[in-house]
Amino acid sequence: MRVLIVDDEPLARARLAALLGECEGVEVAGSVSDGEAALEAIGNLQPDVLLLDINMPGLTGTALAQRLAGRLVPQVVFCTAYENHAVQAFELGAVDYLLKPVRLDRLRDALLRARQRLAAAPREATSYLRGRLRGEQVRIALDEVICLLAEEKYVVVQHRGGQLLLEESLRQLEETYPDQLIRLHRNCLVPPQRLLGLKTLSDGRVLARLGGTQLTPEVSRRNLPGLRKLLRMT
Structure with missing residues (x-):
């Protein structure tokens, strides 16, 4: 499963990449610092999951998730320091909402939910x-x-x-x-x-x-x- 990290803080991106390295069956597809860069990376890298911060300059995490709402891929897991966006996050179809500092066990749970959602969704025949x-x-x-x-x-x-x-x-x-x-x-x-x-x-x-x-x-x-x-x- 390919994961794209989207966070404007370099240390947060590095920590998430390190945690993903301890998750079996997971590949870090890329790491970007804002929502606009994430849109381009989604088109280029085709990740299965986004680990998405909320408060970022320019296109925020919730605005990006709104653009992606309704799509099977990528699934969104929010990773944020703030609790007050959780309701909106789940209304947008997020798989999970993780509070920083993200714990390894919670990250593994979120990725498992994403994997299950991807596996359960009907696949369209390829044209x-x-x-x-x-x-x-x-x-x-x-x-x-x-x-x-x-x-x-x-x-x-x-x-x-x-x-x-x-x-x-x-x-x-x-x-x-x-x-x-x-x-x-x-x-x-x-x-x-x-x-x-x-x-x-x-x-x-x-x-x-x-x-x-x-x-x-x-x-x-x-x-x-x-x-x-x-x-x-x-």
Whole structure:
């Protein structure tokens, strides 16, 4: 089970990493200091569990958990020095609420609950895109896809392992996978879980921040309201 540590205090991150080293079957996927960095790390590292502080500069732990609410992965375990956020934490679907200094036995209990929740949740069947790579027919799981870009006669799939060419149009793909792909622009589709945020430039253009890539595709005015609504809901 892969765990991402999110805390603005270096000593707290180091202590949690040391405690995780004493937990069987656990890997520290990464360690970041704020909520924005956590969003990017979630897209890149695909952790199973977050150990999440609450009071952090910028995007707070509860605000981050609100964005993640309703998702199976990652599960959230709050690690905080304050008792007064517990009710809100569990309303957001947190697995557990640990008070600092975190004890090893409580951490192990929380990780066990997270593991049980992950195991008990129904898994969706994996969907695949099929295309060509250097003349050969190959397939790529939609879970691996970062974005799809229309270029001349083909659609280029940017995925975690490289690129793939598809002969279907973006419209065909959008109609085939209505819940698994969202449109940013007439030339770009992305899986909704890859969308981390939106950035408005000085000239008024809006770019999308995507997990797992440095690409920042432009967002059309037509699709902007729906994408903003999606970010508020997730």
